[in-house]
Amino acid sequence: MSQLDDTILDALTHVTFPKGFAQAEPAWVVTVDGVDYPLWQTDALVVGSGAAGLRAAVELKRRQQNVLIATAGLYMGTSACSGxxxxxxxxxxxxxxxxxxxxxxxxxxxxxxxxxxxxxxxxxxxxxxxxxxxxxxxxxxxxxxxxxxxxxxxxxxxxxxxxxxxxx
Structure with missing residues (x-):
């Protein structure tokens, strides 16, 4: 394994991340007892946006799958918060x-x-x-x-x- 200079690591890891993500629009809305419930249609649902979830989403998208990520927010998962x-x-x-x-x-x-x-x-x-x-x-x-x-x-x-x- 080669040893990288810290300036290279800094350039690779200290990057500006997007503040959010595009929110998926529901395919349709069902109303039950006066309450609207949005429904989405997708080939694959990925739960969580940590390292594993985002890696799974990338791989699924590479395989031409329509991917929906369910997350409380980016950069809040186990990978980001592990310390x-x-x-x-x-x-x-x-x-x-x-x-x-x-x-x-x-x-x-x-x-x-x-x-x-x-x-x-x-x-x-x-x-x-x-x-x-x-x-x-x-x-x-x-x-x-x-x-x-x-x-x-x-x-x-x-x-x-x-x-x-x-x-x-």
Missing amino acids: SDKQTLFTAATAGNGDNFTKLAEALASGGAMDHDTAYVEAVGSLHTLGGLQYLGLELPEDRYGAILRYQTDHDEAGRATSCGPRT
Whole structure:
């Protein structure tokens, strides 16, 4: 991984963000008991405008999907408010560490917030997602052969984590 000069990081990260976003117009309005309810039609609804939500919206739009983002406001999500100077990314680790997609899916679903099928899709897609971020220019710590360096976090028996930063 190369070391960037702080002036380059400042130029990339200290940018003027838009103050708002275009508000989607409802496709129609339904009135029930005298109350108007706006209804929208979309191919994909993304909930939240943090790093993950905006990344999902970009990828969906790239695939020619009509995307609607539901958010309380820009720059107010977990990514912006975490107080951290880096992001931790998780993907399936190598078989050498005793990992595979099924084991990662089991770990993801073990908390009860995700069913096993969804967890498996997340596990399989984790490597493609990480590769997509690298394609967009995200630098990750690598060894001299280009393998992404990993470390172990809480509830991670295989060393699935890597970090990027600063100021992601």
